[in-house]
Amino acid sequence: EPEVTQTPSHQVTQMGQEVILRCVPISNHLYFYWYRQILGQKVEFLVSFYNNEISEKSEIFDDQFSVERPDGSNFTLKIRSTKLEDSAMYFCASFGTDTQYFGPGTRLTVL
């Protein structure tokens, strides 16, 4: 069964550094999403992406965040200057016929 994959599984970075989280959605899916889950809190929507542009974003997704689909298979989330409060699990999802399928997540730790 096709799966959403994410790399790396764990990223440790210093505050102020840029990070890029990578996702490979399921190949025939057209809608892609990023969510995050701060430890002990609920899963929160960040951004959705369709047809090579952002279709919706939450208030969390400020100018420090950007998304890209650079090569038709990868879907990336970039955080330009990480803050301590960006520490969280970041999930990528892609949408099939009626359901969003989630990747295993990247745990981002900002020191």
Next chain:
Amino acid sequence: AQSVSQHNHHVILSEAASLELGCNYSYGGTVNLFWYVQYPGQHLQLLLKYFSGDPLVKGIKGFEAEFIKSKFSFNLRKPSVQWSDTAEYFCAVNAWYGGSQGNLIFGKGTKLSVKP
């Protein structure tokens, strides 16, 4: 704004006990409803979903959920839990906007611990 409430933060049951996890949502329009499960150290997996039709939906691993529109509820049930059901359970909702796929709004999750 849409929101999802899960009433129980942590539920502890013995094996073979029956399970019901509450979920209420706030949105007046047409919604799609989901339950996802997150086993320890693993990613979110879809348990079941409701879009339309029979309000009692059956999912994987013996789980079912009932959509009660008048109560804005979508409670998850299982008649007899197993130790392997120990996990965190998330209720989620999204709204369709003219055919586009809205984002999922999640509840805070309910941690289920099943004692062997």
